[in-house]
Amino acid sequence: DAGITQSPRYKITETGRQVTLMCHQTWSHSYMFWYRQDLGHGLRLIYYSAAADITDKGEVPDGYVVSRSKTENFPLTLESATRSQTSVYFCASTNRDSYEQYFGPGTRLTVT
């Protein structure tokens, strides 16, 4: 399917476990982003990537790790999940001169 996809759509995990959220886009966009959405905070940027093998921290990076070995994929890993990381996670992408960001459908993560 064309566009940007995220998997899984729903995930329940336990405190201390490692979990990886996947993001895949088919547009060959240079830029990719991970946000978390929490009530009252809107969307907050976790990490972003300007190209393959180039990543940088956003507003709330602690507890998260990203990688980008291929342009189309941008996985987000919670190395040791905590309850405070219960949230909805959105991946987005964009390209030069595109101005806007294109969002995936989101992953709802619950940490018990």
Next chain:
Amino acid sequence: AQSVTQLGSHVSVSEGALVLLRCNYSSSVPPYLFWYVQYPNQGLQLLLKYTSAATLVKGINGFEAEFKKSETSFHLTKPSAHMSDAAEYFCAVSEGSYGQNFVFGPGTRLSVLP
């Protein structure tokens, strides 16, 4: 650094009434401004964007927004609300010409009453 405020976390209007969702921003450079809509359990969808062309921007589903530099505002309006407009609306500002460095407002939930 840029920032966005949205006045009112929840707005209720009657079906057929005017919709007005407020957005104010701060930016050290001429900004790019956006309104996104989020329906329940879905991702964000672009409604409209301002990228330094016309100050009155028309978007999808009958929405429009006006960029007012003197007021640092980018309010979203729709003349007549429809039940299907019930959703969460996010204003965002970007200081990058290629969509990076977005900052989102906290969102406004719009309810449409029959």
